Amino acid sequence: MGDIVISQVAKDLIINIINIVVLFVIVKALVYKPVKKFLSERTKRVEDTVKQAEEKLIEAENTVRQKDSIIAEGESKASAIISEAEDSAQKNASAIIEEANKKAEQIIEKARKNATYEHDTMLNSAKEEIAGLAINISEQILLREVKKEDNQRIIDDFFAESGEDK
Amino acid sequence: MTKVIITVTSSVNDEQFKSICDGLKRKFGNDLSFEKCVDDGIIGGFIADISGDIYDASIISQLKKMSKHISIG
Numbered sequence: 001m002g003d004i005v006i007s008q009v010a011k012d013l014i015i016n017i018i019n020i021v022v023l024f025v026i027v028k029a030l031v032y033k034p035v036k037k038f039l040s041e042r043t044k045r046v047e048d049t050v051k052q053a054e055e056k057l058i059e060a061e062n063t064v065r066q067k068d069s070i071i072a073e074g075e076s077k078a079s080a081i082i083s084e085a086e087d088s089a090q091k092n093a094s095a096i097i098e099e100a101n102k103k104a105e106q107i108i109e110k111a112r113k114n115a116t117y118e119h120d121t122m123l124n125s126a127k128e129e130i131a132g133l134a135i136n137i138s139e140q141i142l143l144r145e146v147k148k149e150d151n152q153r154i155i156d157d158f159f160a161e162s163g164e165d166k
Numbered sequence: 167m168t169k170v171i172i173t174v175t176s177s178v179n180d181e182q183f184k185s186i187c188d189g190l191k192r193k194f195g196n197d198l199s200f201e202k203c204v205d206d207g208i209i210g211g212f213i214a215d216i217s218g219d220i221y222d223a224s225i226i227s228q229l230k231k232m233s234k235h236i237s238i239g
Contacts, residue, residue: 124237131236135229139209142225146210151178152185154211158223159189 168194173203173213173224186212190221 172186187200194216208224215221 128237131233134236135233138229139226142209142229143206146175146177146225148177148179148182151175151210152182154223154225155182155186155189158211158221159193162193162221 167197167199168217169201170198171201171203171215173205173208173215175206175208175210176204178212186214190214190216
């Protein structure tokens with residue numbers, strides 16, 4: 001009687017074990033694998049998303065660095081252009097000032113020459129005028145004052161000065 | 167015979183003209199013929215033109231030289 005009971009218990013135990021095993025196999029087959037697969041895919045999607053985000057972050061950082069580089073290069077070029085323009089303007093200004101000084105010197109020199117020329121011309125004109133007046137006055141006086149004796153003296157002086165050599 | 171034109175003023179008389187002619191003959195020889203030309207513009211003295219050679223002893227010539235000297239000086 002005791003053996004039969006044990007035997008029944010053992011059977012139940014065995015049946016239960018079998019049920020558990022079968023249930024385990026079924027559950028594993030129907031639930032565990034899909035869930036595992038789902039979780040695996042989800043993990044993969046999350047990792048991909050994270051990876052893409054990291055790539056985009058790196059790309060964004062690269063873009064920012066490129067922009068910074070372009071801005072810095074632009075500023076450098078702008079600074080160089082401004083510096084070159086300032087140098088060019090300074091050179092042009094110096095050249096213009098130098099040219100203006102030369103022209104001013106030429107104008108002053110020309111004015112000085114003109115003034116000298118005008119002065120000399122006026123002086124010569126005055127001399128000629130004075131000489132002409134003096135001669136005219138002398139002529140008028142001599143026309144009245146030259147006498148016979150004066151003429152004779154001139155004649156004598158001429159032949160005395162020229163002597164016998166001519 | 168060489169022709170000599172002598173320019174004098176109207177105040178020069180024959181005696182003075184002759185003295186000019188005599189002086190020229192002494193200088194250039196006797197082979198000269200003289201022609202008198204009167205010009206009071208020379209003021210005094212005489213100008214002798216001997217075949218283009220001018221001997222100027224006139225007062226007007228002296229005045230012109232003096233005028234030129236004043237102008238240049």
